[in-house]
Amino acid sequence: MHAHLKKVIKPSMFMAVIMLFVANTSIAAQQQFLIGTYTQSDSEGVYKITLDDEKQTLTNLGLVARATNPAYLSINSETKNMLAALENDSGGIASFMWNEASKDYTMVQKIEDLGRHTCHISTSPNNEKVAIANYSSGDIRVFSIDQQLMALSQSAYFKNQGKGEHSRQEAPHMHYVQWDKTGRFLYAVDLGTDEIKVFDSQNDAFDAQLAAKLDIGDGPRHIALHPNTNVVYSLNELSNTVTVFEQQADTGKLLRLQKVNLLEDAEVEGNWASAIKVSADGRYVYAAVRGVNKIAVLSANTEGKLALVQMHSTMGNWPRDIELSADGKYLLIANQKSGDISVLARDEKSGMLSATKMQLALSTPSYIGNL
Template identity: 30%
Template sequence: MATGDGAGSYAYIGSFTTAGGLGVTKAAVDPGTGALTVLGSNDEVADPSYLALSADGALLYAVSEADQGAVAAFRTDGEKPELAAPPVPVHAAGPTHLTRYADHVLTANYGSGSITSVPLTADGTLAAVPSGILQHEGSGPHPRRQQGPHAHQVVTDPSGRWVVSVDLGTDSVRVCALDADGAPLLHRETALRPGSGPRHLAFHPEGRIAYVINELTTSLTVCRWNPEEGRLNPLSEADLLPRAPAGDALGSEVVVDPRGRFLWTATRGEDVISLFTLDAGGERPTLVGTVPCGGHWPRELALSPSGRHLYTANERSGQITWFAVDRESGTPRQLGSVETPAPSCVVFGDR
């Protein structure tokens, strides 16, 4: 019999409070069906659009995607997340993403086109002052979306040696580390196709291939990743959709099967999940087809820790929808949804 996602597991949902969202929401995850049951929410931080857990799961870090951006830490041991301390300003506009890296939390600041590093204290909470900011430079050919840099994601590579930032405005991916003072330091920048608008990146489980989802061209760029050198090399590009979109379509998220057999992407406007199969090395994704995302405007796509359930955060229709993933084909089958206004992110923890 197939096992579920583990008894006592939880999901944390970020949302846009300025669009009616509940802030940071905690939900119980049914171990068999993947169904979510909302337990409680905290709206003290404006627009906590992206979340990440501490190593032990006791703290949840959230950006505040505001003009005066900030990052906050919540305690996870109650039925609703509770602020551990006042939010810390990141001295940048519109942080959209964050990651833990080398005893710091780093934020990708879309509005300012920068990366901010905030040290962690001994108990895992955030220091009151950032340790540094890396300002991205450049632009792209899109007349409205690429007039300057727009850092959209920052993620730690599987080796733990590097942090990688994806910039939609400059059509590039930057590889960084921290200097002796904890400030982000540029190691190398990789250019992608002009006008593609790279948004997010996910690694193959073997750690040598990375997949970049491009928002503006609704495409996927396959890259080889060298963790020893901190080098990203583009190999090929694939369309997210089997045909030209009927209207506006924006790629939003990419996730990879923990066994390395499948890859899924979400596309807003078309409101679909695309399924790709992967070859043994992960270098050649093959588009199999698409399924409806279960709502409108899938901003986020998240895979359960077991890989057996897939979730969409359907921002404009206001629900999290979950799917069973067929183990042999990778096809998502919709099982249910829970109403939650303006959701933007789902992450999983065990407390």
């Protein structure tokens, strides 16, 4: 090689490369999450936390969005903009834009008087629509989203009718809304009537069809979609069970495949299933149960059917929400009554959970999501 073509790396350049590598490694080791809260006590809205894999620590970066009872969030991973369900007596939804300069969220719109206790929110796969579920008034609303302005305009409304046999099923209680992976079907989960309704976006009329009727007293709360198949899991709050369904591609209706108990019969009373998540590879399902304060670990076979393999303590009281970290190594738990975020390590091969020392005090957390 000719001398004038040789590249000489000076010591200062070498050190700069090493420092950049270390910095990037440190950033990669820190995963960020947003925490929604109930604000009746010490919390003031939405908080950002980080999990440092190398140091095995959780850090509260502080309040990033001020709001009243932002109980559940929908986060746009590309723009970092956020929508919040405001779980108040009059119900509400708020939209926020990420402010890179101030490193927090600016509220750009708040709509109130939408129904009683807005408890869940979900954005369509194309980010053009957002739906909310109102627990106490038993209805759902759909809004169109202007992504440039983060402005919302209502486009559809549905109120369910009926009741169930459990003492908590005296009226419809919409608890969850979720689009399927194609964005064609919107599901609405009604704890009060033991029903999952489905809406087909290919129909101009916003007509509800019965996607699935759960067993009497199941009280369905949330659903979760299998990432690789057309399987849908219904987490049933009142019976502490998971019902496995196969989604019908042409109608969106759900064909029952299986039902799995999370607790022994003697344990069911006074315990309430709360949140369900599926691992990115679809091999494991995680479900939280309040009261006994445990996480159920279920393995999923190639058909999506489940088998209970472990019950692990939530390391706190009243797990309202759970989230798998983006790297799949941890399960984070929002313990509402003990006021903390706890972290369990996850074996990616076996799906099994184990305790860590990572725990962070945070008043009345209700939601946790990857940022």
